[in-house]
Amino acid sequence: MLLLKTRKDLISVLSSQSKGKGLGLVPTMGALHQGHMALVKRALEENDQVVVSIFVNPTQFNNAEDLKKYPKTIQADRALLGQISDEIIIFAPSIKEIYSTHVHSNSYDLDGLDRVMEGAFREGHFNGVGTIVEALLNLVKPDRAYFGEKDFQQLQIVRKLVENRHIPVEIIGCPIVREPSGLALSSRNTRLSKQLREEAAFIYKTLRMAKDKFGTESAQRVTEWVKSQFNERPQLTLEYIEITDEATLTPIQRKQKNKKYRAFVAVYAGEVRLIDNIALN
Numbered sequence: 366m367l368l369l370k371t372r373k374d375l376i377s378v379l380s381s382q383s384k385g386k387g388l389g390l391v392p393t394m395g396a397l398h399q400g401h402m403a404l405v406k407r408a409l410e411e412n413d414q415v416v417v418s419i420f421v422n423p424t425q426f427n428n429a430e431d432l433k434k435y436p437k438t439i440q441a442d443r444a445l446l447g448q449i450s451d452e453i454i455i456f457a458p459s460i461k462e463i464y465s466t467h468v469h470s471n472s473y474d475l476d477g478l479d480r481v482m483e484g485a486f487r488e489g490h491f492n493g494v495g496t497i498v499e500a501l502l503n504l505v506k507p508d509r510a511y512f513g514e515k516d517f518q519q520l521q522i523v524r525k526l527v528e529n530r531h532i533p534v535e536i537i538g539c540p541i542v543r544e545p546s547g548l549a550l551s552s553r554n555t556r557l558s559k560q561l562r563e564e565a566a567f568i569y570k571t572l573r574m575a576k577d578k579f580g581t582e583s584a585q586r587v588t589e590w591v592k593s594q595f596n597e598r599p600q601l602t603l604e605y606i607e608i609t610d611e612a613t614l615t616p617i618q619r620k621q622k623n624k625k626y627r628a629f630v631a632v633y634a635g636e637v638r639l640i641d642n643i644a645l646n
């Protein structure tokens with residue numbers, strides 16, 4: 366398996382190989398888990414060549430402490446990828462390789478998709494995500510790029526960015542992978558104590574019940590109910606619960622038959638911030 370660290374090496378390897386069925390890109394920040402593996406497996410099925418980028422992107426962290434604590438496990442990541450194929454090309458550049466000496470984000474107009482939820486609570490986050498995703502798409506020039514639905518807002522934002530910038534790539538969203546307890550897989554889960562990890566299963570349990578309630582109750586009642594459930598769990602702090610239109614991410618006013626809705630939450634389990642979401646209809 367190739368592990369490349371420079372743009373020059375990546376471009377040279379990609380241009381020397383024939384693309385056949387196509388080239389897939391799975392952008393990651395490393396600390397790979399089975400959620401990432403599901404993206405990589407899908408990319409391997411649909412393409413001849415797959416690039417997995419591993420880059421902890423500093424411009425998308427609004428919290429310096431979170432960036433510092435973000436797990437970096439390149440050897441384990443490499444081993445995990447090696448278990449499913451040794452044809453994968455890993456691209457693991459340095460910060461300098463990506464940003465040169467000027468570590469900064471571009472500014473994007475994303476039709477308001479970036480102003481709610483993660484965008485509202487993590488200032489500058491989506492400009493940082495947009496900057497790195499655009500840079501990787503322009504560098505790798507994949508036919509398809511794969512993103513997990515756990516970061517559903519990010520997925521919709523990447524779709525919008527690609528449309529606005531006319532980048533010729535198909536963006537593919539893949540379902541959330543969960544632990545047996547229901548907890549959505551996340552690189553941040555490794556920072557949870559055993560007890561908090563068990564407690565965090567409550568997040569998905571509550572989302573599933575919210576989905577049931579959404580069948581018969583108003584969005585406002587469901588939202589209030591979710592808040593009241595979290596109020597009873599001292600170890601979990603709900604940062605937000607939003608029920609939105611899936612396409613525009615605007616908060617639901619009144620349910621309409623032809624629209625798809627999704628519930629989104631951000632929750633602190635101790636110091637660890639977790640997000641999750643569920644399709645409601």
Ligand code: PAF
Pocket residue numbers: 392393394420422425494497498516519
């Ligand atoms: O979802 C992630 O891991 C990151 O936001 C991404 C898309 C790799 C950009 O750094």
